[in-house]
Amino acid sequence: xxxxxxxxxxxxxxxxxTGRRKELADTWTLELEPRAEFPxxxxxxxxxxxxxxxxxxxxxxxxxAAPGKLVHTVRAVGKLTTALCASKAGxxxxxxxxxxxxxxxxxxxxxxxxxxxxxxxxxxxxxxxxRILAEREKFGRVTLLYGARSPETVLYRAELRRWARxxxxxxxxxxxxxxxxxxxxxxxxxxxxxxxxxxxxxxxFVCGPEIMMRFAVSSLTQRGIxxxxxxxxxxxxxxxxxxxxxxxxxxxEFICRDGPVFPFRRIEHLFRIREL
Amino acid sequence: MAQSGRREPAxxxxxxxxxxxxxxxSFRDATLIPHLALPHPGRTAVRMNATSGHHVLPVSRLGDxxxxxxxxxxxxxGPRIRDGAIVYDELETAADLPAGWTDEQAPGKYGLxxxxxGALFGYVVGPHSWKKYLFPPTVRMWxxxxxxxxxxxxxxxxxxxxxxxIGVRACELAAIAVQDKVFLGSGFVDPVYxxxxxxxxxxxxxxxxxxxxxxxxxxxxxxxxxxxFDIALTEILEDGHRFLLESGSxxxxxxxxxxxxxxxxxxxxxxxxxxxxxxVSMMGRTMETSGVKELLQRNYEHPRWxxxxxxxxxxxxxxxxxxxxFCSTVEDVxxxxxxxxxxxxxxxxxxxxxxxxxxxxSVRPSVKSRYRQWMVHKLSTWHDQFASSGCVGCGRCITxxxxxxxxxxxxREIRASDGANT
Ligand code: SF4
Ligand code: SF4
Numbered sequence: 001x002x003x004x005x006x007x008x009x010x011x012x013x014x015x016x017x018t019g020r021r022k023e024l025a026d027t028w029t030l031e032l033e034p035r036a037e038f039p040x041x042x043x044x045x046x047x048x049x050x051x052x053x054x055x056x057x058x059x060x061x062x063x064x065a066a067p068g069k070l071v072h073t074v075r076a077v078g079k080l081t082t083a084l085c086a087s088k089a090g091x092x093x094x095x096x097x098x099x100x101x102x103x104x105x106x107x108x109x110x111x112x113x114x115x116x117x118x119x120x121x122x123x124x125x126x127x128x129x130x131r132i133l134a135e136r137e138k139f140g141r142v143t144l145l146y147g148a149r150s151p152e153t154v155l156y157r158a159e160l161r162r163w164a165r166x167x168x169x170x171x172x173x174x175x176x177x178x179x180x181x182x183x184x185x186x187x188x189x190x191x192x193x194x195x196x197x198x199x200x201x202x203x204x205f206v207c208g209p210e211i212m213m214r215f216a217v218s219s220l221t222q223r224g225i226x227x228x229x230x231x232x233x234x235x236x237x238x239x240x241x242x243x244x245x246x247x248x249x250x251x252x253e254f255i256c257r258d259g260p261v262f263p264f265r266r267i268e269h270l271f272r273i274r275e276l
Numbered sequence: 277m278a279q280s281g282r283r284e285p286a287x288x289x290x291x292x293x294x295x296x297x298x299x300x301x302s303f304r305d306a307t308l309i310p311h312l313a314l315p316h317p318g319r320t321a322v323r324m325n326a327t328s329g330h331h332v333l334p335v336s337r338l339g340d341x342x343x344x345x346x347x348x349x350x351x352x353x354g355p356r357i358r359d360g361a362i363v364y365d366e367l368e369t370a371a372d373l374p375a376g377w378t379d380e381q382a383p384g385k386y387g388l389x390x391x392x393x394g395a396l397f398g399y400v401v402g403p404h405s406w407k408k409y410l411f412p413p414t415v416r417m418w419x420x421x422x423x424x425x426x427x428x429x430x431x432x433x434x435x436x437x438x439x440x441x442i443g444v445r446a447c448e449l450a451a452i453a454v455q456d457k458v459f460l461g462s463g464f465v466d467p468v469y470x471x472x473x474x475x476x477x478x479x480x481x482x483x484x485x486x487x488x489x490x491x492x493x494x495x496x497x498x499x500x501x502x503x504x505f506d507i508a509l510t511e512i513l514e515d516g517h518r519f520l521l522e523s524g525s526x527x528x529x530x531x532x533x534x535x536x537x538x539x540x541x542x543x544x545x546x547x548x549x550x551x552x553x554x555x556v557s558m559m560g561r562t563m564e565t566s567g568v569k570e571l572l573q574r575n576y577e578h579p580r581w582x583x584x585x586x587x588x589x590x591x592x593x594x595x596x597x598x599x600x601x602f603c604s605t606v607e608d609v610x611x612x613x614x615x616x617x618x619x620x621x622x623x624x625x626x627x628x629x630x631x632x633x634x635x636x637x638s639v640r641p642s643v644k645s646r647y648r649q650w651m652v653h654k655l656s657t658w659h660d661q662f663a664s665s666g667c668v669g670c671g672r673c674i675t676x677x678x679x680x681x682x683x684x685x686x687x688r689e690i691r692a693s694d695g696a697n698t
Binding site: 009010011012013014016049051052053054055077078092094235236237239240242243244245246247249251252254257273274275276 | 417418420429431459462463573602605608614619626631632635636644649653660
């Protein structure tokens with residue numbers, strides 16, 4: 001592990017917001033302009049600082065091949081994220097990062113890939129999708145299974161269609177919908193049963209609420225995918241992102257440093273423990 | 277926080293002959309001035325090739341050690357009595373030490389008592405630990421200021437007043453080594469901790485007695501300091517009140533040389549050994565540590581956690597007094613005109629429900645899960661993270677727990693019914 005002693009590890013750099021798009025009623029995508037290129041790996045996150053409010057860990061949801069732009073999709077749930085979502089073009093946000101581990105996209109080349117997302121969990125997976133599409137021919141069957149609460153909360157709707165045209169088997173389901181919805185209704189694990197998910201050289205990337213990940217992993221393992229080929233992204237309270245504040249501990253792991261993306265096998269034994 | 281310029285050594289006229297002195301200090305000063313002291317971050321004691329002889333200093337001359345440190349530019353911090361407890365605070369002279377006092381400690385109990393002799397270090401550790409100096413309870417990390425064309429971040433130069441810690445116990449040296457791993461040795465370096473850590477002089481004291489909640493022998497951290505200090509003292513009370521001096525670094529050795537203290541006799545040495553042996557025999561608590569890492573990680577569902585949860589108030593005392601606990605939170609404090617906001621780091625505790633708050637709820641809503649997190653971390657997952665125990669056996673968490681919860685007893689109970697399940 002590299003050692004970073006510069007003050008920048010704990011202090012942010014201010015970047016200008018260049019774009020803001022409303023995704024859902026409470027969810028916005030912000031684009032920032034880095035001073036220099038901002039390279040990152042799919043699945044990594046930044047600490048985003050809003051003046052006077054503080055910092056919050058947000059996954060990077062942009063294209064790793066376009067490091068001239070920094071993209072975050074944020075849901076307004078508290079004061080800080082509400083203020084963050086309200087940042088208009090021209091506003092300045094503090095950025096520290098990127099931090100953490102990433103989706104093993106390169107390791108998945110040569111085989112099939114199944115991406116399973118729940119709710120806003122699609123955002124940290126989007127850079128992996130971009131990366132796969134950039135070299136689509138390197139992968140076998142690529143399947144994206146996405147569960148949202150309702151048709152109104154389906155994130156990146158236009159892109160989902162685009163990805164489907166670009167050679168990804170995209171399947172969406174919602175927990176509940178009225179008669180106008182003609183797609184799937186039910187939990188995302190049902191899609192795993194529907195889709196042509198097979199074992200073999202298949203890698204699975206799973207991101208969403210823990211309960212959803214638990215069911216998704218169990219469906220995937222039933223399909224014969226070993227737990228070291230399944231990656232999950234974990235989320236915990238984080239104050240520092242460098243292993244000092246102690247908040248993100250998950251048994252022996254620091255989510256900020258050892259995660260957020262883990263091979264499921266590594267944390268399998270922790271996943272069963274309540275209130276860890 | 278401006279650095280106190282007080283007692284900074286002034287460059288002397290003659291050029292230093294010492295190869296590590298690049299600032300033109302006299303040879304004598306160069307061995308002692310704080311900011312030249314450390315060749316490596318986080319490593320105070322420069323290991324010496326040969327064991328230097330032990331020296332002996334009569335109690336009447338302890339003040340000379342203090343003066344030598346002060347004239348070399350060190351502020352002194354050490355034990356003194358405040359509000360009925362022995363705490364760490366600034367010391368002016370050796371007369372500030374709690375002469376003739378001792379402490380009585382038991383689960384949930386602490387009190388001071390007269391000893392009937394003039395011992396200066398005749399007590400063990402109190403509610404403070406040295407972490408308050410190295411990892412300050414509150415520190416401004418940076419500030420953001422609105423400017424004409426955007427935002428500016430100002431990172432303060434970390435304040436690091438050169439400080440000599442007087443009376444550091446063996447368990448506390450171990451605790452400093454543990455926090456070194458957290459803040460300096462695990463990939464990222466905390467600039468606040470590093471600046472302070474690089475600017476201390478460690479005067480250890482080997483314990484001549486142990487307290488009712490001490491278990492350093494079990495944790496293999498004491499009661500004798502084995503390294504990581506500049507000078508170690510052993511207080512000898514029999515046949516003349518005196519101190520055995522041992523240096524643990526080059527600069528410690530030079531300081532001892534400055535004192536021109538006579539070499540210790542065999543009698544001095546065996547009296548010092550006897551003092552440490554007495555401490556070992558008085559150890560108030562024990563903990564069986566073999567396999568404790570695995571023991572706790574396979575007993576996450578043990579019914580004992582419910583038992584302890586029924587007694588724990590989640591008051592956070594144990595984490596505040598623990599010399600290794602390192603958790604912190606940050607708060608943003610904007611000024612009134614809202615053009616500047618300070619990012620302030622403060623100690624935090626895994627015993628609060630807020631600590632694990634995410635998406636509208638706490639990951640650890642029950643006290644049971646929080647005590648379990650704390651204790652499993654201290655004794656078990658710490659090994660995974662930092663290749664050492666997070667507990668040094670100082671006993672503070674036992675003494676300062678209002679309901680007297682005893683970490684050694686909790687381990688014993690779980691071990692006794694290993695594998696029990698709720
Ligand atoms: S856990 Fe308790 S005994 Fe161990 S180092 Fe911390 S305060 Fe001391
Ligand atoms: S164990 Fe004791 S000191 Fe620690 S939080 Fe519980 S009641 Fe407080």
